[in-house]
Amino acid sequence: MKRYWKYIRPYLGAFILAPIxxxxxxxxEILLPRLTSMIINNGVLERxxxxxxxxxxxxxLIAVIMAIGGIGAAYYSAKASISFSTDLRKDVFHKVQEFSFKNIDDFSTGSLVTRLTNDIQQIQNVVMLTLRMMFxxxxxxIGGLIMAYLMNRQLVSILLVVIPVLVILIAIILVVAFPRFEVMQKKIxxxxxxxxxxxxNVRVIKSFVRETHEEEKFKTTNRDLKEGSLNAMKVVITAMPLMMLMMNITTIAVVWYGGNLIIAGRMPVGDLTAFTIYIVQILMSLMMLSMVFLQASRAMASLKRVKEVLDTEIDLTDEQASEKSAQIAAxxxxxxxxxxxxxxxxxDLVLDHINFTANPGETIGIIGATGSGKTSLVQLIPRLYDADEGEVLVDGINVKDYSIRNLREGVGMVLQKNVLFSGTIEENLRWGNETAGMDEIILMSESAQAHGFITSFKDGYDTDLGQGGSNVSGGQKQRLCIARTLLKKPKILILDDSTSAVDTATEARIRQSFTTTLKNTTKFIIAQRIGSVEYADKIIVLDEGKIAGIGTHQELMETCEAYQEIYYSQKDREKEAGA
Structure with missing residues:
Protein backbone atom coordinates (compact mmCIF):
# COMPACT_ATOMS: atom_id res chain seq x y z
CA MET A 1 0.00 0.00 0.00
CA LYS A 2 2.97 2.34 0.47
CA ARG A 3 3.33 2.52 -3.30
CA TYR A 4 -0.29 3.59 -3.79
CA TRP A 5 -0.39 6.03 -0.87
CA LYS A 6 1.13 8.67 -3.17
CA TYR A 7 -2.03 8.49 -5.32
CA ILE A 8 -4.31 8.76 -2.27
CA ARG A 9 -2.56 11.50 -0.30
CA PRO A 10 -3.35 14.47 -2.62
CA TYR A 11 -7.06 13.56 -2.52
CA LEU A 12 -7.22 12.35 1.06
CA GLY A 13 -10.16 14.65 1.80
CA ALA A 14 -12.28 13.01 -0.91
CA PHE A 15 -11.19 9.53 0.23
CA ILE A 16 -12.37 10.37 3.78
CA LEU A 17 -15.53 12.32 2.94
CA ALA A 18 -16.97 9.72 0.54
CA PRO A 19 -17.40 6.92 3.10
CA ILE A 20 -18.33 9.31 5.91
CA GLU A 29 -31.47 2.72 6.09
CA ILE A 30 -31.25 1.40 9.67
CA LEU A 31 -33.76 3.88 11.14
CA LEU A 32 -36.48 3.83 8.48
CA PRO A 33 -37.68 0.22 9.01
CA ARG A 34 -37.95 0.82 12.75
CA LEU A 35 -39.95 3.99 12.16
CA THR A 36 -42.16 2.06 9.73
CA SER A 37 -42.92 -0.54 12.41
CA MET A 38 -43.75 2.24 14.88
CA ILE A 39 -46.18 3.81 12.40
CA ILE A 40 -47.91 0.46 11.88
CA ASN A 41 -47.99 -0.49 15.57
CA ASN A 42 -48.77 2.92 17.11
CA GLY A 43 -50.39 4.78 14.26
CA VAL A 44 -52.22 2.47 11.84
CA LEU A 45 -53.41 -0.12 14.37
CA GLU A 46 -54.29 2.60 16.90
CA ARG A 47 -55.86 4.82 14.18
CA LEU A 61 -36.49 14.58 6.64
CA ILE A 62 -34.36 11.48 7.09
CA ALA A 63 -34.85 10.63 3.41
CA VAL A 64 -33.74 14.14 2.38
CA ILE A 65 -30.62 13.92 4.57
CA MET A 66 -29.92 10.48 3.06
CA ALA A 67 -30.21 11.91 -0.45
CA ILE A 68 -27.80 14.75 0.32
CA GLY A 69 -25.33 12.31 1.87
CA GLY A 70 -25.68 9.91 -1.07
CA ILE A 71 -25.05 12.64 -3.63
CA GLY A 72 -22.01 13.87 -1.70
CA ALA A 73 -20.65 10.36 -1.29
CA ALA A 74 -21.11 9.64 -5.00
CA TYR A 75 -19.33 12.88 -5.96
CA TYR A 76 -16.35 12.42 -3.65
CA SER A 77 -15.95 8.73 -4.46
CA ALA A 78 -15.91 9.61 -8.17
CA LYS A 79 -13.43 12.44 -7.59
CA ALA A 80 -11.14 10.24 -5.49
CA SER A 81 -11.20 7.22 -7.83
CA ILE A 82 -10.82 9.20 -11.07
CA SER A 83 -7.98 11.28 -9.61
CA PHE A 84 -6.32 8.11 -8.30
CA SER A 85 -6.46 6.41 -11.71
CA THR A 86 -5.37 9.57 -13.55
CA ASP A 87 -2.19 9.87 -11.48
CA LEU A 88 -1.53 6.14 -11.69
CA ARG A 89 -1.94 6.20 -15.48
CA LYS A 90 0.44 9.16 -15.68
CA ASP A 91 3.11 7.26 -13.74
CA VAL A 92 2.68 4.10 -15.80
CA PHE A 93 2.98 6.13 -19.02
CA HIS A 94 6.05 7.90 -17.62
CA LYS A 95 7.58 4.52 -16.77
CA VAL A 96 6.97 3.28 -20.31
CA GLN A 97 8.69 6.40 -21.65
CA GLU A 98 11.74 5.47 -19.56
CA PHE A 99 11.85 1.96 -21.04
CA SER A 100 14.91 1.00 -23.00
CA PHE A 101 14.50 -0.85 -26.28
CA LYS A 102 15.10 -4.08 -24.37
CA ASN A 103 12.33 -3.26 -21.88
CA ILE A 104 9.95 -2.45 -24.72
CA ASP A 105 10.77 -5.81 -26.30
CA ASP A 106 9.45 -7.52 -23.14
CA PHE A 107 5.91 -6.13 -23.62
CA SER A 108 3.74 -6.07 -26.69
CA THR A 109 2.34 -2.68 -27.70
CA GLY A 110 -1.21 -4.01 -27.35
CA SER A 111 -0.45 -5.21 -23.83
CA LEU A 112 0.86 -1.80 -22.77
CA VAL A 113 -2.20 -0.11 -24.28
CA THR A 114 -4.50 -2.47 -22.34
CA ARG A 115 -2.63 -1.85 -19.10
CA LEU A 116 -2.85 1.92 -19.55
CA THR A 117 -6.55 1.85 -20.39
CA ASN A 118 -8.64 -1.19 -19.50
CA ASP A 119 -6.60 -2.37 -16.52
CA ILE A 120 -6.43 1.05 -14.89
CA GLN A 121 -10.14 1.52 -15.59
CA GLN A 122 -10.84 -1.69 -13.65
CA ILE A 123 -8.79 -0.38 -10.74
CA GLN A 124 -10.67 2.94 -10.87
CA ASN A 125 -14.02 1.13 -10.80
CA VAL A 126 -13.13 -0.92 -7.73
CA VAL A 127 -11.74 2.12 -5.88
CA MET A 128 -15.03 3.95 -6.51
CA LEU A 129 -17.08 0.91 -5.54
CA THR A 130 -15.03 0.38 -2.38
CA LEU A 131 -15.43 3.98 -1.25
CA ARG A 132 -19.19 3.79 -1.72
CA MET A 133 -19.50 0.40 -0.04
CA MET A 134 -16.76 0.72 2.59
CA PHE A 135 -19.22 1.71 5.32
CA ILE A 142 -24.02 -4.82 11.45
CA GLY A 143 -26.79 -2.25 11.98
CA GLY A 144 -29.42 -4.58 10.55
CA LEU A 145 -28.25 -7.47 12.74
CA ILE A 146 -28.35 -5.30 15.87
CA MET A 147 -31.83 -3.94 15.12
CA ALA A 148 -33.13 -7.40 14.20
CA TYR A 149 -31.67 -8.86 17.39
CA LEU A 150 -33.27 -6.11 19.50
CA MET A 151 -36.65 -6.73 17.88
CA ASN A 152 -36.74 -10.53 18.01
CA ARG A 153 -33.93 -12.86 19.05
CA GLN A 154 -35.71 -16.00 17.86
CA LEU A 155 -35.94 -14.84 14.24
CA VAL A 156 -32.26 -13.84 14.23
CA SER A 157 -31.35 -17.53 14.60
CA ILE A 158 -32.43 -18.02 10.96
CA LEU A 159 -29.71 -15.57 9.90
CA LEU A 160 -27.09 -17.41 11.91
CA VAL A 161 -27.64 -20.36 9.56
CA VAL A 162 -27.80 -18.40 6.30
CA ILE A 163 -24.89 -15.97 6.77
CA PRO A 164 -22.12 -18.63 7.11
CA VAL A 165 -23.46 -20.37 3.97
CA LEU A 166 -23.29 -17.07 2.05
CA VAL A 167 -19.77 -16.33 3.33
CA ILE A 168 -18.55 -19.76 2.16
CA LEU A 169 -20.25 -19.20 -1.20
CA ILE A 170 -18.55 -15.80 -1.62
CA ALA A 171 -15.14 -17.33 -0.77
CA ILE A 172 -15.59 -20.08 -3.38
CA ILE A 173 -16.61 -17.51 -6.00
CA LEU A 174 -13.49 -15.41 -5.36
CA VAL A 175 -11.13 -18.40 -5.59
CA VAL A 176 -12.65 -19.35 -8.94
CA ALA A 177 -12.93 -15.79 -10.29
CA PHE A 178 -9.37 -14.43 -9.93
CA PRO A 179 -7.54 -16.73 -12.41
CA ARG A 180 -10.38 -16.39 -14.91
CA PHE A 181 -10.21 -12.59 -14.86
CA GLU A 182 -6.44 -12.76 -15.29
CA VAL A 183 -6.83 -14.93 -18.40
CA MET A 184 -9.51 -12.56 -19.74
CA GLN A 185 -7.19 -9.53 -19.46
CA LYS A 186 -4.46 -11.37 -21.39
CA LYS A 187 -6.95 -12.15 -24.15
CA ILE A 188 -7.86 -8.46 -24.28
CA ASN A 201 -0.72 -1.86 -41.72
CA VAL A 202 -4.06 -1.58 -43.50
CA ARG A 203 -2.40 -0.41 -46.74
CA VAL A 204 -0.17 -3.48 -46.86
CA ILE A 205 -3.18 -5.71 -46.16
CA LYS A 206 -5.10 -4.16 -49.04
CA SER A 207 -2.16 -4.26 -51.44
CA PHE A 208 -1.75 -8.01 -50.83
CA VAL A 209 -5.54 -8.57 -50.83
CA ARG A 210 -5.30 -10.18 -47.38
CA GLU A 211 -8.48 -8.72 -45.93
CA THR A 212 -10.07 -12.16 -45.58
CA HIS A 213 -6.99 -13.52 -43.82
CA GLU A 214 -6.98 -10.63 -41.34
CA GLU A 215 -10.71 -11.00 -40.76
CA GLU A 216 -10.18 -14.67 -39.91
CA LYS A 217 -7.35 -13.76 -37.50
CA PHE A 218 -9.55 -11.16 -35.85
CA LYS A 219 -12.47 -13.57 -35.71
CA THR A 220 -10.27 -16.10 -33.90
CA THR A 221 -8.93 -13.65 -31.29
CA ASN A 222 -12.35 -12.06 -30.89
CA ARG A 223 -13.97 -15.46 -30.34
CA ASP A 224 -11.18 -16.35 -27.93
CA LEU A 225 -11.88 -13.19 -25.94
CA LYS A 226 -15.62 -13.94 -25.98
CA GLU A 227 -15.01 -17.40 -24.56
CA GLY A 228 -12.61 -16.06 -21.95
CA SER A 229 -15.04 -13.30 -20.97
CA LEU A 230 -17.97 -15.71 -20.73
CA ASN A 231 -15.85 -18.08 -18.67
CA ALA A 232 -15.08 -15.24 -16.24
CA MET A 233 -18.62 -13.85 -16.28
CA LYS A 234 -20.09 -17.28 -15.46
CA VAL A 235 -18.94 -16.66 -11.92
CA VAL A 236 -20.85 -13.38 -11.74
CA ILE A 237 -23.84 -14.86 -13.58
CA THR A 238 -24.01 -17.78 -11.13
CA ALA A 239 -23.36 -15.69 -8.03
CA MET A 240 -26.31 -13.31 -8.31
CA PRO A 241 -29.12 -15.89 -8.70
CA LEU A 242 -27.67 -18.00 -5.88
CA MET A 243 -27.56 -14.94 -3.62
CA MET A 244 -31.12 -14.01 -4.54
CA LEU A 245 -32.26 -17.60 -3.92
CA MET A 246 -30.73 -17.54 -0.45
CA MET A 247 -32.29 -14.16 0.25
CA ASN A 248 -35.76 -15.26 -0.89
CA ILE A 249 -35.62 -18.50 1.08
CA THR A 250 -34.57 -16.58 4.18
CA THR A 251 -37.36 -14.01 3.70
CA ILE A 252 -39.96 -16.77 3.30
CA ALA A 253 -38.65 -18.51 6.43
CA VAL A 254 -38.81 -15.26 8.42
CA VAL A 255 -42.34 -14.42 7.22
CA TRP A 256 -43.59 -17.96 7.99
CA TYR A 257 -41.98 -18.11 11.42
CA GLY A 258 -42.83 -14.48 12.22
CA GLY A 259 -46.42 -15.01 11.09
CA ASN A 260 -46.77 -17.81 13.60
CA LEU A 261 -45.40 -15.49 16.31
CA ILE A 262 -48.00 -12.82 15.38
CA ILE A 263 -50.83 -15.38 15.48
CA ALA A 264 -49.57 -16.48 18.91
CA GLY A 265 -49.58 -12.82 20.03
CA ARG A 266 -45.84 -12.79 20.69
CA MET A 267 -44.91 -10.24 18.02
CA PRO A 268 -46.56 -7.03 16.70
CA VAL A 269 -47.41 -6.87 12.98
CA GLY A 270 -45.26 -3.79 12.47
CA ASP A 271 -42.21 -5.55 13.93
CA LEU A 272 -42.50 -8.37 11.39
CA THR A 273 -42.62 -5.81 8.58
CA ALA A 274 -39.51 -4.06 9.92
CA PHE A 275 -37.77 -7.36 10.60
CA THR A 276 -38.40 -8.50 7.03
CA ILE A 277 -36.87 -5.25 5.75
CA TYR A 278 -33.83 -5.75 7.99
CA ILE A 279 -33.43 -9.31 6.68
CA VAL A 280 -33.41 -7.97 3.12
CA GLN A 281 -30.91 -5.25 4.12
CA ILE A 282 -28.60 -7.76 5.79
CA LEU A 283 -28.65 -10.12 2.82
CA MET A 284 -28.37 -7.26 0.32
CA SER A 285 -25.32 -5.98 2.19
CA LEU A 286 -23.75 -9.42 1.82
CA MET A 287 -24.59 -9.36 -1.89
CA MET A 288 -23.01 -5.93 -2.21
CA LEU A 289 -19.90 -7.18 -0.43
CA SER A 290 -19.74 -10.17 -2.77
CA MET A 291 -19.93 -7.83 -5.81
CA VAL A 292 -17.19 -5.65 -4.32
CA PHE A 293 -15.04 -8.73 -3.83
CA LEU A 294 -15.76 -9.91 -7.38
CA GLN A 295 -14.82 -6.54 -8.82
CA ALA A 296 -11.79 -6.49 -6.53
CA SER A 297 -10.79 -9.90 -7.86
CA ARG A 298 -10.77 -8.55 -11.41
CA ALA A 299 -9.05 -5.35 -10.29
CA MET A 300 -6.37 -7.39 -8.51
CA ALA A 301 -5.60 -9.15 -11.80
CA SER A 302 -5.36 -5.71 -13.43
CA LEU A 303 -3.30 -4.31 -10.55
CA LYS A 304 -0.86 -7.18 -10.91
CA ARG A 305 -0.42 -6.32 -14.59
CA VAL A 306 0.05 -2.61 -13.88
CA LYS A 307 2.53 -3.51 -11.14
CA GLU A 308 4.55 -5.53 -13.67
CA VAL A 309 5.10 -2.32 -15.66
CA LEU A 310 5.91 -0.20 -12.60
CA ASP A 311 8.28 -2.88 -11.25
CA THR A 312 10.13 -3.33 -14.53
CA GLU A 313 13.79 -2.70 -13.92
CA ILE A 314 15.08 -0.14 -16.40
CA ASP A 315 18.31 -1.60 -17.70
CA LEU A 316 19.55 1.71 -19.11
CA THR A 317 19.89 4.49 -16.54
CA ASP A 318 22.37 7.22 -15.80
CA GLU A 319 22.36 6.70 -12.04
CA GLN A 320 25.98 5.51 -12.13
CA ALA A 321 27.08 8.15 -14.65
CA SER A 322 30.20 9.98 -13.52
CA GLU A 323 29.93 12.83 -16.07
CA LYS A 324 26.25 13.74 -15.85
CA SER A 325 26.84 17.38 -16.71
CA ALA A 326 29.00 16.54 -19.75
CA GLN A 327 27.66 17.37 -23.20
CA ILE A 328 28.87 16.26 -26.61
CA ALA A 329 31.16 19.00 -27.89
CA ALA A 330 33.11 17.63 -30.87
CA ASP A 348 25.72 -15.75 -30.49
CA LEU A 349 27.29 -12.28 -30.74
CA VAL A 350 25.55 -9.66 -32.85
CA LEU A 351 28.73 -7.55 -32.69
CA ASP A 352 32.05 -9.29 -32.16
CA HIS A 353 35.03 -7.22 -30.89
CA ILE A 354 34.43 -4.03 -32.88
CA ASN A 355 37.21 -1.44 -32.99
CA PHE A 356 37.26 1.84 -34.93
CA THR A 357 37.46 5.62 -34.50
CA ALA A 358 35.31 8.29 -36.16
CA ASN A 359 36.87 11.75 -35.89
CA PRO A 360 34.77 14.94 -35.60
CA GLY A 361 33.25 16.00 -38.91
CA GLU A 362 34.00 12.71 -40.68
CA THR A 363 31.45 10.80 -42.72
CA ILE A 364 31.46 7.12 -41.85
CA GLY A 365 29.71 4.71 -44.20
CA ILE A 366 28.54 1.37 -42.86
CA ILE A 367 27.70 -1.42 -45.27
CA GLY A 368 27.13 -5.14 -45.07
CA ALA A 369 24.65 -7.91 -45.66
CA THR A 370 21.28 -8.02 -43.90
CA GLY A 371 21.80 -9.19 -40.32
CA SER A 372 25.47 -8.23 -40.22
CA GLY A 373 24.91 -5.90 -37.22
CA LYS A 374 24.85 -2.47 -38.89
CA THR A 375 21.84 -1.08 -36.99
CA SER A 376 22.94 -2.73 -33.74
CA LEU A 377 26.31 -0.98 -34.00
CA VAL A 378 24.94 2.57 -34.32
CA GLN A 379 22.27 1.98 -31.64
CA LEU A 380 25.07 1.65 -29.08
CA ILE A 381 26.15 5.28 -29.63
CA PRO A 382 23.02 6.97 -28.14
CA ARG A 383 22.65 4.02 -25.69
CA LEU A 384 19.50 2.58 -27.13
CA TYR A 385 21.26 -0.60 -26.02
CA ASP A 386 24.43 -1.05 -23.95
CA ALA A 387 27.52 -2.93 -25.04
CA ASP A 388 28.10 -6.21 -23.19
CA GLU A 389 31.87 -5.92 -23.47
CA GLY A 390 34.27 -3.15 -24.36
CA GLU A 391 33.63 0.59 -24.45
CA VAL A 392 31.82 3.06 -26.67
CA LEU A 393 33.39 6.50 -26.20
CA VAL A 394 32.09 9.88 -27.34
CA ASP A 395 34.61 12.71 -27.04
CA GLY A 396 36.74 10.38 -24.93
CA ILE A 397 33.96 9.72 -22.38
CA ASN A 398 32.22 6.36 -22.04
CA VAL A 399 28.61 6.77 -23.17
CA LYS A 400 27.54 5.19 -19.86
CA ASP A 401 29.06 8.16 -18.02
CA TYR A 402 26.89 10.74 -19.80
CA SER A 403 23.38 11.48 -18.61
CA ILE A 404 21.09 9.80 -21.12
CA ARG A 405 19.40 13.12 -21.88
CA ASN A 406 22.66 14.97 -22.63
CA LEU A 407 23.99 12.08 -24.71
CA ARG A 408 20.86 11.78 -26.85
CA GLU A 409 20.53 15.55 -27.19
CA GLY A 410 23.87 15.49 -29.00
CA VAL A 411 22.98 12.58 -31.28
CA GLY A 412 20.49 12.83 -34.13
CA MET A 413 19.18 9.52 -35.43
CA VAL A 414 16.91 8.71 -38.33
CA LEU A 415 15.77 5.15 -37.75
CA GLN A 416 15.06 2.50 -40.37
CA LYS A 417 11.34 2.82 -39.70
CA ASN A 418 10.40 6.42 -40.42
CA VAL A 419 7.84 7.59 -37.90
CA LEU A 420 5.74 10.73 -38.18
CA PHE A 421 3.01 11.82 -35.79
CA SER A 422 -0.50 13.14 -36.19
CA GLY A 423 -0.38 16.87 -36.82
CA THR A 424 1.00 19.27 -39.41
CA ILE A 425 4.33 19.05 -41.20
CA GLU A 426 5.60 22.02 -39.20
CA GLU A 427 4.59 20.42 -35.89
CA ASN A 428 6.44 17.25 -36.86
CA LEU A 429 9.57 19.13 -37.89
CA ARG A 430 9.58 21.04 -34.60
CA TRP A 431 10.24 17.76 -32.82
CA GLY A 432 13.84 18.47 -33.79
CA ASN A 433 13.78 21.97 -32.31
CA GLU A 434 10.53 23.37 -30.95
CA THR A 435 11.92 26.92 -30.79
CA ALA A 436 13.23 26.97 -34.37
CA GLY A 437 12.24 29.94 -36.53
CA MET A 438 10.43 29.40 -39.80
CA ASP A 439 13.54 30.41 -41.78
CA GLU A 440 15.52 27.69 -40.05
CA ILE A 441 12.80 25.10 -40.67
CA ILE A 442 12.78 25.97 -44.37
CA LEU A 443 16.61 25.85 -44.56
CA MET A 444 16.79 22.36 -43.05
CA SER A 445 13.89 21.20 -45.21
CA GLU A 446 15.82 22.40 -48.27
CA SER A 447 18.90 20.52 -47.06
CA ALA A 448 16.81 17.35 -46.76
CA GLN A 449 15.30 18.00 -50.22
CA ALA A 450 11.86 18.24 -48.63
CA HIS A 451 10.98 21.92 -49.17
CA GLY A 452 9.96 21.38 -52.79
CA PHE A 453 7.27 18.80 -52.20
CA ILE A 454 6.11 20.53 -49.00
CA THR A 455 5.36 23.77 -50.86
CA SER A 456 3.57 21.79 -53.58
CA PHE A 457 0.87 20.96 -51.04
CA LYS A 458 -2.03 23.39 -50.81
CA ASP A 459 -1.37 24.19 -47.14
CA GLY A 460 2.44 23.91 -47.33
CA TYR A 461 3.98 23.47 -43.89
CA ASP A 462 0.49 23.53 -42.35
CA THR A 463 -0.49 20.36 -44.23
CA ASP A 464 -1.95 17.78 -41.88
CA LEU A 465 -0.05 14.51 -42.15
CA GLY A 466 -2.77 12.26 -40.79
CA GLN A 467 -1.95 9.33 -38.57
CA GLY A 468 1.69 8.32 -38.98
CA GLY A 469 2.17 10.40 -42.14
CA SER A 470 -0.32 8.31 -44.08
CA ASN A 471 -0.77 10.88 -46.84
CA VAL A 472 2.89 11.20 -47.93
CA SER A 473 5.04 8.72 -49.84
CA GLY A 474 7.85 6.67 -48.35
CA GLY A 475 10.52 8.92 -49.88
CA GLN A 476 8.77 12.07 -48.66
CA LYS A 477 8.46 10.58 -45.20
CA GLN A 478 12.20 9.82 -45.16
CA ARG A 479 13.08 13.38 -46.16
CA LEU A 480 10.79 14.86 -43.49
CA CYS A 481 12.46 12.66 -40.87
CA ILE A 482 15.90 13.81 -42.05
CA ALA A 483 14.81 17.48 -41.92
CA ARG A 484 13.45 16.97 -38.42
CA THR A 485 16.77 15.50 -37.29
CA LEU A 486 18.80 18.26 -38.99
CA LEU A 487 16.86 20.86 -36.98
CA LYS A 488 18.29 19.25 -33.88
CA LYS A 489 21.79 20.32 -35.07
CA PRO A 490 23.39 17.20 -33.62
CA LYS A 491 27.11 16.70 -33.13
CA ILE A 492 26.64 13.12 -34.30
CA LEU A 493 24.18 12.21 -37.05
CA ILE A 494 23.09 8.64 -37.74
CA LEU A 495 21.16 7.79 -40.90
CA ASP A 496 20.06 4.16 -40.73
CA ASP A 497 19.25 3.31 -44.34
CA SER A 498 17.28 6.55 -44.37
CA THR A 499 17.48 7.35 -48.08
CA SER A 500 16.49 3.95 -49.45
CA ALA A 501 13.15 5.26 -50.75
CA VAL A 502 14.56 8.27 -52.63
CA ASP A 503 16.17 8.26 -56.05
CA THR A 504 19.94 8.45 -56.42
CA ALA A 505 19.92 12.04 -57.67
CA THR A 506 17.91 13.27 -54.66
CA GLU A 507 20.14 11.22 -52.35
CA ALA A 508 23.23 12.83 -53.86
CA ARG A 509 21.78 16.32 -53.25
CA ILE A 510 21.00 15.43 -49.63
CA ARG A 511 24.54 14.13 -49.18
CA GLN A 512 25.98 17.25 -50.81
CA SER A 513 23.99 19.51 -48.47
CA PHE A 514 25.62 17.78 -45.49
CA THR A 515 28.99 19.25 -46.47
CA THR A 516 27.65 22.72 -45.63
CA THR A 517 24.78 22.20 -43.20
CA LEU A 518 26.60 19.57 -41.14
CA LYS A 519 30.20 20.42 -41.89
CA ASN A 520 31.41 19.78 -38.32
CA THR A 521 29.00 16.95 -37.53
CA THR A 522 30.21 13.35 -37.40
CA LYS A 523 27.97 11.42 -39.76
CA PHE A 524 27.22 7.68 -39.79
CA ILE A 525 25.41 6.51 -42.91
CA ILE A 526 24.11 2.96 -43.08
CA ALA A 527 23.23 1.97 -46.63
CA GLN A 528 22.55 -1.01 -48.83
CA ARG A 529 23.90 0.76 -51.94
CA ILE A 530 27.63 1.31 -52.17
CA GLY A 531 26.84 4.48 -54.13
CA SER A 532 25.35 5.94 -50.92
CA VAL A 533 28.66 5.63 -49.00
CA GLU A 534 31.20 5.65 -51.82
CA TYR A 535 32.40 9.18 -50.97
CA ALA A 536 32.58 8.68 -47.19
CA ASP A 537 35.82 9.43 -45.36
CA LYS A 538 35.76 5.87 -44.02
CA ILE A 539 33.64 2.87 -44.89
CA ILE A 540 33.13 0.07 -42.36
CA VAL A 541 32.29 -3.29 -43.88
CA LEU A 542 30.46 -5.61 -41.49
CA ASP A 543 30.18 -9.35 -42.01
CA GLU A 544 28.31 -11.47 -39.43
CA GLY A 545 28.99 -9.00 -36.63
CA LYS A 546 32.69 -8.57 -37.38
CA ILE A 547 34.56 -5.83 -39.23
CA ALA A 548 35.65 -7.24 -42.56
CA GLY A 549 37.36 -4.03 -43.61
CA ILE A 550 37.76 -0.30 -42.92
CA GLY A 551 38.96 2.32 -45.36
CA THR A 552 38.01 4.54 -48.24
CA HIS A 553 36.18 3.19 -51.25
CA GLN A 554 39.46 2.94 -53.20
CA GLU A 555 41.27 1.20 -50.35
CA LEU A 556 38.52 -1.34 -49.81
CA MET A 557 38.33 -2.09 -53.54
CA GLU A 558 41.98 -3.11 -53.29
CA THR A 559 42.02 -4.90 -49.93
CA CYS A 560 38.52 -6.08 -48.88
CA GLU A 561 37.05 -9.10 -50.64
CA ALA A 562 33.62 -8.72 -48.94
CA TYR A 563 33.38 -5.12 -50.18
CA GLN A 564 34.40 -6.14 -53.70
CA GLU A 565 31.67 -8.79 -53.78
CA ILE A 566 29.03 -6.26 -52.77
CA TYR A 567 30.30 -3.72 -55.29
CA TYR A 568 30.42 -6.07 -58.28
CA SER A 569 27.10 -7.75 -57.45
CA GLN A 570 25.42 -4.33 -57.38
CA LYS A 571 27.10 -3.32 -60.64
CA ASP A 572 25.88 -6.52 -62.27
CA ARG A 573 22.32 -5.84 -61.12
CA GLU A 574 22.53 -2.28 -62.48
CA LYS A 575 23.66 -3.64 -65.85
CA GLU A 576 20.86 -6.18 -65.90
CA ALA A 577 18.35 -3.48 -65.01
CA GLY A 578 19.74 -1.25 -67.76
CA ALA A 579 19.55 -4.04 -70.27
Missing part, protein backbone atom coordinates in the same frame (compact mmCIF):
# COMPACT_ATOMS: atom_id res chain seq x y z
CA UNK A 21 -21.14 10.86 3.85
CA UNK A 22 -22.26 7.38 2.91
CA UNK A 23 -22.81 6.77 6.64
CA UNK A 24 -25.78 9.16 6.52
CA UNK A 25 -27.47 6.73 4.10
CA UNK A 26 -26.58 3.82 6.39
CA UNK A 27 -28.11 5.49 9.44
CA UNK A 28 -31.22 6.28 7.40
CA UNK A 48 -53.71 7.73 15.38
CA UNK A 49 -53.47 10.03 12.35
CA UNK A 50 -51.45 12.70 14.18
CA UNK A 51 -48.83 10.12 15.05
CA UNK A 52 -48.71 8.89 11.45
CA UNK A 53 -48.21 12.45 10.14
CA UNK A 54 -45.55 13.23 12.74
CA UNK A 55 -43.55 10.06 11.99
CA UNK A 56 -44.08 10.58 8.26
CA UNK A 57 -42.48 14.06 8.44
CA UNK A 58 -39.53 12.63 10.37
CA UNK A 59 -39.09 9.91 7.72
CA UNK A 60 -39.20 12.50 4.92
CA UNK A 136 -22.53 1.12 3.56
CA UNK A 137 -22.43 -2.69 3.25
CA UNK A 138 -20.76 -3.44 6.61
CA UNK A 139 -22.85 -0.72 8.27
CA UNK A 140 -26.11 -2.16 6.95
CA UNK A 141 -24.98 -5.68 7.88
CA UNK A 189 -4.12 -7.83 -24.80
CA UNK A 190 -4.04 -10.15 -27.80
CA UNK A 191 -7.12 -8.57 -29.33
CA UNK A 192 -5.72 -5.04 -28.92
CA UNK A 193 -2.38 -6.08 -30.43
CA UNK A 194 -4.11 -7.64 -33.43
CA UNK A 195 -6.38 -4.63 -33.99
CA UNK A 196 -3.48 -2.19 -33.74
CA UNK A 197 -1.36 -4.21 -36.17
CA UNK A 198 -4.20 -4.53 -38.69
CA UNK A 199 -5.13 -0.83 -38.59
CA UNK A 200 -1.51 0.35 -38.73
CA UNK A 331 31.46 14.34 -31.84
CA UNK A 332 34.44 11.98 -31.83
CA UNK A 333 33.27 8.34 -31.57
CA UNK A 334 35.44 5.37 -30.60
CA UNK A 335 34.54 1.69 -30.34
CA UNK A 336 37.04 -0.28 -28.25
CA UNK A 337 36.73 -4.06 -28.41
CA UNK A 338 32.91 -3.85 -28.32
CA UNK A 339 30.77 -7.00 -28.12
CA UNK A 340 26.97 -7.08 -28.04
CA UNK A 341 24.16 -9.64 -28.06
CA UNK A 342 20.39 -9.31 -27.72
CA UNK A 343 19.90 -12.63 -25.93
CA UNK A 344 22.24 -12.55 -22.97
CA UNK A 345 24.09 -15.64 -21.88
CA UNK A 346 24.31 -17.23 -25.33
CA UNK A 347 27.33 -17.60 -27.58
Missing amino acids: LMLTEVFG NEAYIVKMGIIMV RAPGML DRLNSGVQEALT GKVEFKNVCFQYTKGTE
